[in-house]
Amino acid sequence: MSKNSWILYIGILVFGLVAPxxxxxxxxxxxxxxxxxxxxxxxxxxxxxxxxxxxxNILFYGLGMYLCASVQVGMFFPLAEWTESGGxxxxxxxxSQFFQxxxxxxxxxxxxxxxxxxxxxxxxxxxxGHYFAICTLGLGVAAGEISGGIEIxxxxxxxxxxxxxxxxxxxxxxxxxxxxxxxALVLTFIAVRAIYTTRFRLILNAIRDNEDxxxxxxxxxxxxxxxxxxxxxxFCGLAGGIMGGLVGYIDSTDVAFDGREMGVFMVLMAILxxxxxxWGPIIGATLFHFFKEGFWTFFLxxxxxxxxxxxxxxxxxxxxxxxxxxxxxxxxxxGEVVDEADRKAQVELK
Amino acid sequence: MDFLVFQYPMxxxxxxxxxxxxxxxxxxxxxxxxxxxxxxxxxxxxQGDLVILGGYIAYFMYLYGIHPAWGVIVSPIIxxxxxxxxxxxxxxxxxxxxxxxxxxATFGISILFMQLxxxxxxxxxxxxxxxxxxxxxxxxxxxxxNSKIFSAFISIVFAICLVVYMKRSKLGRAIRxxxxxxxxxxxxxxxxxxxxxxxxxxxxxxxxxxxxxxxxTFTIHPYMGLPYTIRSFMIVIVAGLGNLxxxxxxxxxxxxxxxxxxxxxxxxxxxxxxxxxLVLILVYRRFKLSRKREYLK
Numbered sequence: 318m319s320k321n322s323w324i325l326y327i328g329i330l331v332f333g334l335v336a337p338x339x340x341x342x343x344x345x346x347x348x349x350x351x352x353x354x355x356x357x358x359x360x361x362x363x364x365x366x367x368x369x370x371x372x373x374n375i376l377f378y379g380l381g382m383y384l385c386a387s388v389q390v391g392m393f394f395p396l397a398e399w400t401e402s403g404g405x406x407x408x409x410x411x412x413s414q415f416f417q418x419x420x421x422x423x424x425x426x427x428x429x430x431x432x433x434x435x436x437x438x439x440x441x442x443x444x445x446g447h448y449f450a451i452c453t454l455g456l457g458v459a460a461g462e463i464s465g466g467i468e469i470x471x472x473x474x475x476x477x478x479x480x481x482x483x484x485x486x487x488x489x490x491x492x493x494x495x496x497x498x499x500x501a502l503v504l505t506f507i508a509v510r511a512i513y514t515t516r517f518r519l520i521l522n523a524i525r526d527n528e529d530x531x532x533x534x535x536x537x538x539x540x541x542x543x544x545x546x547x548x549x550x551x552f553c554g555l556a557g558g559i560m561g562g563l564v565g566y567i568d569s570t571d572v573a574f575d576g577r578e579m580g581v582f583m584v585l586m587a588i589l590x591x592x593x594x595x596w597g598p599i600i601g602a603t604l605f606h607f608f609k610e611g612f613w614t615f616f617l618x619x620x621x622x623x624x625x626x627x628x629x630x631x632x633x634x635x636x637x638x639x640x641x642x643x644x645x646x647x648x649x650x651x652g653e654v655v656d657e658a659d660r661k662a663q664v665e666l667k
Numbered sequence: 668m669d670f671l672v673f674q675y676p677m678x679x680x681x682x683x684x685x686x687x688x689x690x691x692x693x694x695x696x697x698x699x700x701x702x703x704x705x706x707x708x709x710x711x712x713x714q715g716d717l718v719i720l721g722g723y724i725a726y727f728m729y730l731y732g733i734h735p736a737w738g739v740i741v742s743p744i745i746x747x748x749x750x751x752x753x754x755x756x757x758x759x760x761x762x763x764x765x766x767x768x769x770x771x772a773t774f775g776i777s778i779l780f781m782q783l784x785x786x787x788x789x790x791x792x793x794x795x796x797x798x799x800x801x802x803x804x805x806x807x808x809x810x811x812x813n814s815k816i817f818s819a820f821i822s823i824v825f826a827i828c829l830v831v832y833m834k835r836s837k838l839g840r841a842i843r844x845x846x847x848x849x850x851x852x853x854x855x856x857x858x859x860x861x862x863x864x865x866x867x868x869x870x871x872x873x874x875x876x877x878x879x880x881x882x883x884t885f886t887i888h889p890y891m892g893l894p895y896t897i898r899s900f901m902i903v904i905v906a907g908l909g910n911l912x913x914x915x916x917x918x919x920x921x922x923x924x925x926x927x928x929x930x931x932x933x934x935x936x937x938x939x940x941x942x943x944x945l946v947l948i949l950v951y952r953r954f955k956l957s958r959k960r961e962y963l964k
Contacts, residue, residue, distance in 0.1 A: 440950040441950065443954070455946050458939075459943045463936065622779055624775075625778035625782065629772050
């Protein structure tokens with residue numbers, strides 16, 4: 318790493334650490350932004366690097382959300398009675414119970430989706446192209462519909478996650494969840510950046526560019542595909558667990574397995590920023606979050622119309638994303654050597 | 668779980684007949700899906716939303732006192748132009764691109780339509796009452812609404828008309844030629860752009876017919892589109908492109924499966940079971956194909 322990038326990373330880290338104190342009114346928004354960046358970055362491992370465009374990462378996100386809340390409740394109280402009582406709480410977590418439960422819940426929320434991804438990976442990742450996309454779309458929706466019929470996690474009426482213990486009020490709650498999600502973001506970034514410097518990324522790129530050739534070169538593609546998916550699932554589950562606590566209420570199709578919102582958002586964010594780059598999804602998620610909050614505030618009621626139009630416009634006119642556009646414009650900055658004569662010839666051709 | 672379905676043969680017969688009549692409708696939608704997939708190589712996630720929009724046209728006529736069965740004629744005409752408009756605005760820019768682009772773009776259209784329908788018609792579950800009454804069979808043990816029989820009959824009529832049209836007419840031949848080899852068709856003087864537009868329009872019109880029939884027979888709701896897309900996708904991959912009897916058969920099979928899932932698992936798992944079946948079919952297909960590939964090794 319060069320000196321400049323160290324300064325950049327430290328700057329971002331410091332900004333992340335002090336942000337909730339500079340913008341105290343936006344703590345929840347900033348936490349959501351962190352979760353969105355985690356989702357976009359992990360989607361990018363799948364869709365951008367591996368070329369397996371999935372709508373199904375929402376499965377792990379929702380699974381993580383339900384698991385974290387269930388563990389947090391189930392460790393201390395009977396789960397069925399908790400969900401049955403709904404909003405009126407007969408059980409109250411003490412602060413230490415809450416934090417212990419959260420820690421255990423997040424661990425489970427990250428590990429179990431990883432295992433699930435490993436188990437179903439062999440069957441699902443053998444599909445190619447659009448079959449894979451539609452299959453994962455089906456998985457996400459099926460999970461939402463089925464979890465909406467299971468009594469113990471609240472079925473149709475939803476699942477209220479344990480409220481934050483009564484210490485420090487709303488401020489402390491916001492700071493706790495902000496630092497939790499920022500921690501998840503830092504963890505994800507470090508992990509993904511480490512992965513991207515290894516041979517693993519090259520193999521994923523080889524799978525994206527031509528899977529049959531990669532296989533012919535002696536790469537056991539299935540093994541790497543499953544590993545890639547498991548990494549995605551790990552961070553998606555973690556993000557889901559945090560988001561569940563942050564939102565405070567889990568509904569099967571509107572919050573957890575929300576393929577119509579979050580499931581599309583992650584794809585869109587990664588595409589907006591630029592697939593297959595480290596910074597693309599991060600920039601895309603940040604931009605998208607600003608756009609979205611603007612839409613949600615100023616076009617209240619019309620937000621889905623705006624979202625639909627946005628998807629179509631981005632996909633048709635901007636499929637390479639911001640990073641792709643920059644790369645085309647300034648290839649030197651991306652470490653590509655450009656032949657000046659060649660470039661002039663291309664400009665003339667245009 | 669309710670195993671009544673195995674103890675009472677009448678319930679089995681009821682479920683089978685309901686499923687058959689429902690499946691014919693699914694097959695009609697799937698036929699449109701197969702058409703555009705085969706010709707343009709596009710998977711249209713908004714298929715189900717076109718169906719629901721067609722249904723709302725019939726429902727609107729019903730609200731204004733016209734018998735909703737006329738929707739079967741009006742709805743496809745309107746939907747044809749809606750389809751052409753969608754093609755001109757969006758689809759023609761994604762035809763030659765990666766399939767995932769088309770999936771995502773039509774996903775966007777789907778979200779857009781969902782919300783616009785929600786604004787225009789409200790978020791209530793509605794149906795257009797045709798007032799056709801019911802038919803009792805087997806000593807009044809099996810109840811069949813006449814509207815279901817009507818809708819199955821109309822679907823078959825439309826499907827036959829379309830097949831004949833595709834075989835005999837000039838446009839039909841052009842569409843089939845484009846599906847076989849777009850470039851060769853272009854060389855031989857077929858205006859493929861026009862053919863694509865017409866194909867998408869015909870697909871939308873088919874969705875319109877199916878939607879009008881669904882609004883008479885069942886219920887419609889702005890957010891109910893995606894299951895219809897998934898059903899038609901599933902029928903097409905089971906039957907294969909261009910296999911019409913296959914589409915009809917697998918459509919009916921899916922209808923029967925759904926009715927039984929409804930009885931055995933309960934209504935709340937009905938949609939979930941459809942999506943799960945899709946995943947299972949795709950996984951089965953993947954293992955079948957991979958065995959073929961291993962044989963090649």
